[in-house]
Amino acid sequence: MRQLFVFLLKYYFFFLFLLLEIIAFILIANNFNYQGARVLNTANELTGKTYQTYNNIFDYFNLKENNKILAEENARLHAMIEQSYVKFSNNEIFVNDTTYKLQYKYIDAKIISNSTGKRNNYMMLNKGFNQGIRNNMAVVSPNGIVGIVSGVSANFSSVMSLLHSEIKISAKLKKNNASGTIAWEGGDYKRGALIDIPSHIKIRTGDTVITSGFSLDFPEGIMIGTIANYKLNPGDNFFKIKINYSTDFNKLDYVYVIKNLFKDEQLKLKESQHE
């Protein structure tokens, strides 16, 4: 026993090093749970507060840019409302109140920390459970899609950005509805990959890619980006397509979190099919 003690004392530097590394790896392992979803804890409330304070100071510097983005979005929305359309036909359709039902609710939030430089990027929002945000909700910016909520604490939430190795988002080409999947292969934060588009589909650079609406979280038709380049290796059944994201992940500030009001119902139906 004494000898063991002497031995440990002699090489304590090495054993302490080992102990600390083990602690660090336990921390890492705890954080790598299923689907990369993380549970925010009290410590995240603390760091959230620090980022919030920092943001309160630096918010003013981006006001001009944010105003511009909001004005552009307003213009786009104005163009979509009824008054902007001219009626060419008199065959009016009777619209029953119950025909349309609100399916998606938008919650606005501000990004208080963000990264684009890692292989797996996350951001933090200044709203959480108390403000109605739940796991797996879709996050979009005025310019396009941003990511998926991956962790929620009382007042903050963390978002798995589109710049993440595990993100897969169902997408389609706007012009012919051919559907594929969006993924990120690392590197440039402005570029993503569109996979699973079969080789018989006709595509061109500049084609618009939007969300397909097949997932339970994203509404149909949200802008993702445009095709930057594509190639078809001989013998392959699918294109290799690179897209330019319409969202500039480095300049994100304000985003919307989308709540699907029918999600529970859709989920139940889906589960009953699997049984």
Add this chain to the structure above:
Amino acid sequence: MNNIYIKNILRFVVLVLLQVLVFNNIHFRGYINPYVYVMFILLLPFETPPWLLLISSFSIGFFVDLYTDTMGMHAAASVFMAFFRPSVLRMISSTRDYELGLSPGIKDLGFNWFFNYSLILVLIHHTVYFYLEVFTFHEFFYTFWRVIFSSIFTLLFIIIGQYIFYKKK
């Protein structure tokens, strides 16, 4: 003696804040991110007891982890780097002995010595960190270039920091 403790604690706090609020917002070409907080480990005095060296390295990594949502990764890399610090110090010879009261910096031991010393340790730290972050050897060379380029920028900032704060008198 107290003076040294206060100085290092202050450096600890300032570097964590600088790292999470300033340097984490720097992304050259989108994926090069300098981790300047390792300067704390580089600049700890020579007479720091080994256990304190490891514990304080772990804590600075841990605090950076808290803010960057990378639980444990910076801590692991920092402890790894701190573990190699004594061996690197023995390996690199200096024209002057490591006397009591000298601190590892350009001012006391010259540019060449400091450059070699930081280069080796920063490379160790960044290699461990970036491979832990992706947690795969799948994209080995992509991660490798991130290690190299990020190390260059980290070194650049550390050396600029040396010239700003520890001018030769």
